[in-house]
Amino acid sequence: ANTYIWMGKNEEAIEDYSQAIGLNPQFLAAYVNRGVVHDVLGDYIQAIADYNRAIELNPIYVHAFFNRARAYANFGNYEQAVMDYSRVIEMNPEHPYAYENRANCYLAMKQPEKATADKAHITTRLPAINPKQLSVARSMLMPATPVDFLTRD
Template identity: 25%
Template sequence: MPQKQRSKSWTELKQVGNECFKAGQYGEATTVYSQAIRELEKSNKKNPEDLGILHSNRAASYLKEGNCGECVKDCNMSLEFFPFNVKSLLRRAAAYEALERYRQAYVDYKTALQIDCNIAAAHDGTNRMTKALTEADGPSWREKLPPIPTVSLSDREKLAQKTTANAAQPNPSARQNGSRQSNKPAPSDKDMKKGQTLKEEGNALVKKGEHKKAIEKYSQSLKLNPTEITTYTNRALCYLSVQQYRDAVRDCDEALAIDGSNIKALYRRAQAHLELKDIKGCEDDLNSLLRVEPKNVAALKMLQDAQDKK
């Protein structure tokens, strides 16, 4: 008689889900994470934090598929099991933003910044939501916000300890579900201010068409603050202008490692891939972008151009 095949454990299923996600197979990842959740719920070693992580991982898959409603539900579950999980907060914020629920998105971005004030994606999201809410509700937009949860010092310390413990594990994944923890030390306030000044000087040079000089300014800025996404995407734009396409790809890689759904990084990397005649790379980036912004006209046009070159 053939031997009955052993069913996979929830940890094995989680790993399979992670591999599917990395390969861009988001529907398959969702299915496998669902199996992992069921297996963990059936097991005697049910750990709320582990369930929280699985729901957060499945939320990331839903977000990539453009299923923002299910992403929000999974993030809600994740945060019940694992309060103040930064990844869940950022994923829910991105889903709320896509659903144009800007007040809730603002609250999640601000909550994430209480836990770690150096999260570039949360700073960028807060700025976007501030602009959108000011346009929608006028100067008194803050009065209409839901309450922002207070993250206590003890909660922040616990979360920091968990982050440190995870970082100490052997062979940590450098990139998981579209984002990564930076190994670079957080910049000081002084370095951030100086970096911002250099970035603005670079922006001014771009407006004058002096892209090579702008690259120098952005490079100096990134030495001081290597966590600023827009500096990478701005320098990538300059590299495209001077036809240094591989450098543009590298800068977009850095930006997307911090925020896996950054529109500018996906678009500019797609441009670079197209110039390098990497049609598949171009299409993959544009399809990822269109899952976040399905009606992005520039991306739809470039996708058509890329398909015409096959």
């Protein structure tokens, strides 16, 4: 499934993750990864459903809460997103992206004072993010482009 994602074949990736879940309904990573693909495709309801199942399987899985918050925000449900980002921060107080994303939700909700507090927290209390690490992380979130020699007619 991960190979399909890198090739930009998201529907095939969803099929593979669904097959893996069919074989092992407790496969936490398959739910989260399938949720990410649904999120990328704009199917936020299905993404949230997958993250919900992952959270049922492991109620302290930070990545599931973080990804569900992002899906809620993408769907425009900023209140739910803030709740999930706050849960991520409870579990991992050093999570800079949770503060950043929660601040953006607060701005969308027209609560600039709360957004400012989160932004201040990022700049004053959290360790600096290495620019190279940030660049690598951002490149991993970009959609994959098939390489000519990997594609076949």
